[in-house]
Amino acid sequence: MPGLSRRHFLQTVAGLGAATLSGCQGLPRLASSKAHVVVVGGGFGGATAAKTMRLLDPTIQVTLIEPKARYITCPGSNWLFAGLTDLDKLTVDYQALQARYGVKLLADSVADLDAVKRQVRLTGGQTIGYDRLIMSPGIDFKWDAIAGYDKAAAQQFPHAWQAGPQTLLLAKQLQSMRDGGVLIMTVPADPYRCPPGPYERASMMAYWLKQHNPRAKIIILDAKRSFSKQALFEAGWTKHYGYGSSNSLIEWHSLADNPLLELDKKNQQLISEFGDRFQGDVLNIIPPQTAASIALQSGLADAGGWCPVQPLSGQSLFDEYIHIIGDAAHYAPIPKSAFAANSEAKACALAVINLLNQKPLAEPHWLNTCYSLITPQHGVSVAGVYRLDAAQTIVAVKGAGGVSIASGAETELLEADYTRVVYQQLVANSFA
Amino acid sequence: MRLVFFVAMLFVSLFVPVIGAELDAASIALNCLTCHNDTGKTSAIPPLNKLSALQMQQTLLDFKYDKKPATLMRRLAKGYSDAELAALAEYLSRR
Ligand SMILES: Cc1cc2nc3c(=O)[nH]c(=O)nc-3n(C[C@H](O)[C@H](O)[C@H](O)COP(=O)(O)OP(=O)(O)OC[C@H]3O[C@@H](n4cnc5c(N)ncnc54)[C@H](O)[C@@H]3O)c2cc1C
Numbered sequence: 120m121p122g123l124s125r126r127h128f129l130q131t132v133a134g135l136g137a138a139t140l141s142g143c144q145g146l147p148r149l150a151s152s153k154a155h156v157v158v159v160g161g162g163f164g165g166a167t168a169a170k171t172m173r174l175l176d177p178t179i180q181v182t183l184i185e186p187k188a189r190y191i192t193c194p195g196s197n198w199l200f201a202g203l204t205d206l207d208k209l210t211v212d213y214q215a216l217q218a219r220y221g222v223k224l225l226a227d228s229v230a231d232l233d234a235v236k237r238q239v240r241l242t243g244g245q246t247i248g249y250d251r252l253i254m255s256p257g258i259d260f261k262w263d264a265i266a267g268y269d270k271a272a273a274q275q276f277p278h279a280w281q282a283g284p285q286t287l288l289l290a291k292q293l294q295s296m297r298d299g300g301v302l303i304m305t306v307p308a309d310p311y312r313c314p315p316g317p318y319e320r321a322s323m324m325a326y327w328l329k330q331h332n333p334r335a336k337i338i339i340l341d342a343k344r345s346f347s348k349q350a351l352f353e354a355g356w357t358k359h360y361g362y363g364s365s366n367s368l369i370e371w372h373s374l375a376d377n378p379l380l381e382l383d384k385k386n387q388q389l390i391s392e393f394g395d396r397f398q399g400d401v402l403n404i405i406p407p408q409t410a411a412s413i414a415l416q417s418g419l420a421d422a423g424g425w426c427p428v429q430p431l432s433g434q435s436l437f438d439e440y441i442h443i444i445g446d447a448a449h450y451a452p453i454p455k456s457a458f459a460a461n462s463e464a465k466a467c468a469l470a471v472i473n474l475l476n477q478k479p480l481a482e483p484h485w486l487n488t489c490y491s492l493i494t495p496q497h498g499v500s501v502a503g504v505y506r507l508d509a510a511q512t513i514v515a516v517k518g519a520g521g522v523s524i525a526s527g528a529e530t531e532l533l534e535a536d537y538t539r540v541v542y543q544q545l546v547a548n549s550f551a
Numbered sequence: 552m553r554l555v556f557f558v559a560m561l562f563v564s565l566f567v568p569v570i571g572a573e574l575d576a577a578s579i580a581l582n583c584l585t586c587h588n589d590t591g592k593t594s595a596i597p598p599l600n601k602l603s604a605l606q607m608q609q610t611l612l613d614f615k616y617d618k619k620p621a622t623l624m625r626r627l628a629k630g631y632s633d634a635e636l637a638a639l640a641e642y643l644s645r646r
Pocket residue numbers: 159160161162163164165184185186187190192193194195196197227228229230255256257258279280281282312313316411413444445446447455456457458459460488489490
C-alpha cells in the first residue's frame with residue numbers, strides 16, 4: 120500500500136497489550152505461516168482484501184479467484200454517457216496484485232463450496248482448500264421482478280449496472296435516440312448497488328442530450344420515495360437541465376405506491392400495478408438485486424437475498440470460516456459502494472490476520488465517500504464514518520459525514536475535480 | 552452445504568475494546584490512505600507526509616471544529632475523538 124510502511128504496521132500489531140484475550144478461543148490453531156486464504160472475486164472488495172492481507176502479513180498465502188483477466192470499474196462508467204471517458208480508461212488488470220504483493224491469481228470461477236472440508240471447487244474442475252475464505256462476488260439481478268425483463272431482454276433494454284458491453288449498448292442507444300425522444304430509467308428499492316448511481320447517470324445523460332438532442336427527455340421511475348443526495352441533485356438539475364420546468368431534460372417520479380410489474384417488449388412499455396403504461400424510445404431498466412449467485416447457492420444469504428455477517432470480522436452468520444464483504448454482504452447502514460467495499464475489505468483483512476495469528480480482534484473502522492458528477496464542472500458528495508456500537512451493530516457516527524457542505528461554483532468545481540481524483544486513488548489503492 | 556450457526560456470544564467475548572490507540576490509528580489510517588496516496592504522484596488531494604505530527608493534529612482538529620475550510624475533511628474529522636485524531640496524526644506523520 121503506497122505510503123503505509125508494512126514494517127511499522129506489523130510492529131504496531133505485535134505491540135498489542137498483553138491483557139487482551141486470544142482471538143482464536145476454541146478454534147483450531149493454525150500457524151499463520153502455513154495459512155492459506157482464498158479470496159473469491161476480483162472486484163474492489165476482493166482485490167483490496169487480497170492486497171491488504173499480503174501487505175500486512177506476507178506469511179499468509181493468498182489466492183484470488185476471478186474469471187475475468189481484466190476488470191471494468193462501474194465507478195466512472197456513468198461518465199461515458201457524457202462522452203468523458205471510455206471503457207479502456209475504466210479497465211484494470213491483476214498484474215500489480217501478483218507482481219507487487221505476491222497474490223496468486225487463478226483465472227477461473229468458483230462453482231461451489233464445501234464448507235465442511237473447507238474447499239472451493241472451480242468451474243475448471245480444480246479443488247482448492249482454504250483456512251479462511253473471503254468472498255466479494257458482487258451482485259446478481261432478480262430477473263423475475265419485472266415480468267418479461269430477463270437476461271435476454273437486457274440485450275435490448277440494458278441495465279448497464281455491471282460495466283462493460285451493457286454500458287456501451289446503453290450509450291449507443293442514448294446517442295442514436297430520435298430527436299426529442301424519451302429515455303426511461305427504472306430504479307429499484309433499497310438496498311441496491313450504488314445508491315446515487317442512477318442520478319449521476321441521469322445527469323451525465325442529460326449533459327450529452329443538452330448538447331446533441333436538447334428536446335429529448337429522461338424520465339426516472341423510482342421505486343423509492345426519496346433518493347441519495349436528492350437535494351444536491353435536484354439543485355444541480357435545476358441549474359443545468361431545466362429541472363422543474365416544462366422542458367426539463369430530467370423528470371423524476373416516485374412509483375413507491377404503484378410499482379412497475381411488467382415489461383411489454385413489443386411496445387417498449389413498462390406497466391405498473393395500477394395499469395399505467397410508460398413508453399420510452401430507450402429503456403434503461405435497473406432491476407432489483409441480490410448477492411451474487413455463488414453466495415445464494417452456497418446458503419450464505421438470508422431471505423432478503425444478501426449475506427448477513429458479523430461486522431466485527433466480516434464472518435458469515437452461517438459459517439465462521441467464510442468472510443463476506445462488498446455489495447454481496449449486509450453492512451447496512453454502510454451503502455453498497457466501491458469505496459465501502461474497499462473499506463470493508465481492509466477491516467476484514469485485519470480481522471482475518473488476527474484470527475490466523477490468534478490475536479484479539481481490533482475495533483473495525485469503516486469509511487465511505489460517494490462522489491457524483493452532475494456536469495464535468497459540478498461534483499457533489501456524500502460521506503459516512505462508521506463504527507460498532509456497544510451492541511456490535513454498525514452505526515454512522517453522529518455529526519460526522521453527510522452531503523457536500525457548501526454550494527457555489529467554486530465548491531462544485533473542486534468537488535468535480537475530487538470526484539475524478541478520488542476515483543483514480545480508489546482504483547490504485549484497490550488494484551495497484 | 553452445512554450451515555455452521557454462530558454463537559453470537561463467542562464474538563462478544565472476542566471483541567476486546569481496550570486496544571492500544573496505536574492499533575486503532577493504524578486501522579483508521581488504512582482508510583485515509585485510500586485518498587491520500589503520497590507516493591509522489593501529483594494529485595489534487597494533499598499528501599500527508601508534509602506535515603509534522605503536531606501540525607497534522609492541529610489541522611485535523613481545525614477540520615473537526617470547523618475552523619479550517621474544506622470540502623470533505625470537516626465531515627470526516629467529526630467521526631473521531633480528539634484523542635483518536637492525535638493518535639492518527641502521530642501515526643501518519645511517522646510512517
Ligand atoms: C453505474 C455505477 C456507478 C458506480 N459508481 C460508483 C462510485 O462512483 N463510487 C463507488 O464507490 N461505487 C460506485 N459504484 C458501486 C461499485 O461498483 C460496487 O459497489 C463495487 O463494485 C462493489 O465491489 P464488490 O467487490 O462487492 O463487487 P464487484 O466489483 O462486482 O466484484 C465482484 C467480482 O466477483 C467476481 N465473481 C462473481 N462470482 C464469482 C465466482 N463464482 N467465482 C469467482 N469470481 C466471481 C466477478 O467476476 C467480479 O469481478 C457504482 C456502480 C454502478 C453500477
